[in-house]
Amino acid sequence: MSDTEAAESWRPAASWTMMRRRARMYADIRSFFAQRGMLEVDTPILSGAMNPDHQIESLSVNTSDMPRYLHTSPEFAMKRLLAAGSGPIWQLCRVFRKGESGRRHNPEFTMLEWYQPGYSEQDLMQEVADLIQQLHAQPVPVAFVAYRQAFRQYAGFDPLAGDLKVLRQATRERFDWSDEDREPMLDLWLAEVVEPALPHDSLTFIHDWPASKAALARIAPDPEDGQPIARRFELFWQGMELANGYYELTDAAEQAQRFEAEQRRRVRHRLHVAPLDRYLDQAMQAGLPETAGVALGVDRLLMALTGTRDIREVLAFPADRA
Amino acid sequence: MATYSTNEFKGGLKVLLDGDPCTIVENEFVKPGKGQAFNRVRLKNLKTGRVWERTFKSGDSIESADVMDLDMQYVYTDGEFWHFMKTDGSFEQYGASEAAVREARDWLKEQEVYTVTLWDDAVLTVTPPNFVELDIVETDPGVRGDTATGGTKPATLSTGAVVKVPLFIDNHEVIKVDTRTGEYVSRAK
Numbered sequence: 001m002s003d004t005e006a007a008e009s010w011r012p013a014a015s016w017t018m019m020r021r022r023a024r025m026y027a028d029i030r031s032f033f034a035q036r037g038m039l040e041v042d043t044p045i046l047s048g049a050m051n052p053d054h055q056i057e058s059l060s061v062n063t064s065d066m067p068r069y070l071h072t073s074p075e076f077a078m079k080r081l082l083a084a085g086s087g088p089i090w091q092l093c094r095v096f097r098k099g100e101s102g103r104r105h106n107p108e109f110t111m112l113e114w115y116q117p118g119y120s121e122q123d124l125m126q127e128v129a130d131l132i133q134q135l136h137a138q139p140v141p142v143a144f145v146a147y148r149q150a151f152r153q154y155a156g157f158d159p160l161a162g163d164l165k166v167l168r169q170a171t172r173e174r175f176d177w178s179d180e181d182r183e184p185m186l187d188l189w190l191a192e193v194v195e196p197a198l199p200h201d202s203l204t205f206i207h208d209w210p211a212s213k214a215a216l217a218r219i220a221p222d223p224e225d226g227q228p229i230a231r232r233f234e235l236f237w238q239g240m241e242l243a244n245g246y247y248e249l250t251d252a253a254e255q256a257q258r259f260e261a262e263q264r265r266r267v268r269h270r271l272h273v274a275p276l277d278r279y280l281d282q283a284m285q286a287g288l289p290e291t292a293g294v295a296l297g298v299d300r301l302l303m304a305l306t307g308t309r310d311i312r313e314v315l316a317f318p319a320d321r322a
Numbered sequence: 323m324a325t326y327s328t329n330e331f332k333g334g335l336k337v338l339l340d341g342d343p344c345t346i347v348e349n350e351f352v353k354p355g356k357g358q359a360f361n362r363v364r365l366k367n368l369k370t371g372r373v374w375e376r377t378f379k380s381g382d383s384i385e386s387a388d389v390m391d392l393d394m395q396y397v398y399t400d401g402e403f404w405h406f407m408k409t410d411g412s413f414e415q416y417g418a419s420e421a422a423v424r425e426a427r428d429w430l431k432e433q434e435v436y437t438v439t440l441w442d443d444a445v446l447t448v449t450p451p452n453f454v455e456l457d458i459v460e461t462d463p464g465v466r467g468d469t470a471t472g473g474t475k476p477a478t479l480s481t482g483a484v485v486k487v488p489l490f491i492d493n494h495e496v497i498k499v500d501t502r503t504g505e506y507v508s509r510a511k
Contacts, residue, residue: 102351187357244355
């Protein structure tokens with residue numbers, strides 16, 4: 001950083017026009033959910049448990065008694081509210097992810113998360129599209145494509161079937177490295193080949209993910225050939241991943257198994273391991289209603305609404321000025 | 323051999339890729355919300371000048387390249403090598419091959435200072451300063467007073483390079499050239 005930059009870094013990075021646009025977006029989001037009679041909720045940012053997902057790192061905070069973790073999404077607390085009978089709920093909050101910093105990442109960012117009991121993931125994808133149509137001045141085309149279909153179309157292979165050796169060979173030829181596991185390679189093809197090929201100006205929902213990418217989504221057989229697939233979707237717009245949604249897993253025992261598997265992966269990758277969320281487990285045992293849920297990155301949404309290419313331009317004070 | 327992890331990647335870092343020394347031009351962090359993180363990196367191969375794009379898995383490491391940039395004065399050429407001398411008073415000299423001076427060759431002037439990039443103590447590339455002043459050895463006679471028409475003519479410099487100059491410039495004048503674009507800037511002051 002040059003001296004002049006350093007002298008100016010007390011100032012906001014975003015323009016006032018952008019900050020007013022953000023405020024208007026928040027007001028529009030509130031009215032969208034108010035129109036639907038949904039309850040706005042507010043859950044803790046600090047928790048004694050940590051999301052065990054081995055691809056997401058939590059920030060920890062030293063407190064006098066025990067370690068606490070900054071939440072990476074309000075999912076667990078919101079599911080406790082659902083299990084306690086909240087009905088449809090939504091929340092706009094800050095979330096934190098360690099080490100995520102770049103043109104589309106800030107370690108602290110704003111997330112919009114909502115749950116619609118009784119909805120399928122198809123219903124929820126439609127509602128996500130409706131929200132964005134309401135926030136955007138002009139209508140945006142909407143497309144839906146299954147993960148498998150997107151890979152066949154843009155990468156030229158079936159990501160669910162096929163020999164791991166063949167995938168390794170193809171990955172090595174294209175990217176000069178490969179991996180023991182299928183997962184990192186599929187993520188690479190998705191990020192470098194499939195995503196850039198998606199229509200830039202359409203809202204594209206990629207749905208029906210590989211079962212291995214289910215996280216907390218329900219797994220169902222693919223009608224095509226019975227391969228297990230995750231009832232999960234992600235939304236892409238203008239080359240950015242904007243939202244991630246599930247038809248939520250409600251089986252407490254299966255969720256416990258998946259969390260244990262993530263804990264083992266954390267051990268294998270020498271990552272920090274923290275206690276699992278026992279309140280969530282108890283809530284799941286008490287009974288989570290059948291529901292779909294989605295988390296949407298609001299800073300990126302603002303980038304897309306305004307055609308901005310760097311997340312710094314939509315944040316008053318990005319991490320290096322915070 | 324020292325290595326750099328992807329989280330140390332930044333512009334200007336010198337690394338070895340496929341055995342060739344490269345400099346990182348751009349490093350972008352790419353991460354799916356629920357998936358593997360990557361670093362999408364643009365690197366310039368310092369031997370060939372070619373720019374490569376590679377996507378590394380975040381957390382992976384690559385070898386560092388023992389590359390350094392030094393200021394050196396151009397001394398002379400013996401036809402096979404172009405000789406440069408350190409400006410630190412050591413008078414130590416390095417010979418650069420034709421390939422190494424490729425980008426600087428049109429702008430070489432004795433006693434001028436160049437950036438010499440060494441890899442394992444051999445000259446990898448020579449980069450000229452952004453501006454050099456060179457003599458015109460051949461051009462059409464200057465058209466007096468013609469500073470407004472914006473017309474140009476070719477002029478051959480002492481190095482053999484040909485640049486376009488305004489019509490009013492005369493033979494044997496000294497001009498300032500931008501080495502990045504190969505364009506005339508002004509008369510030398």
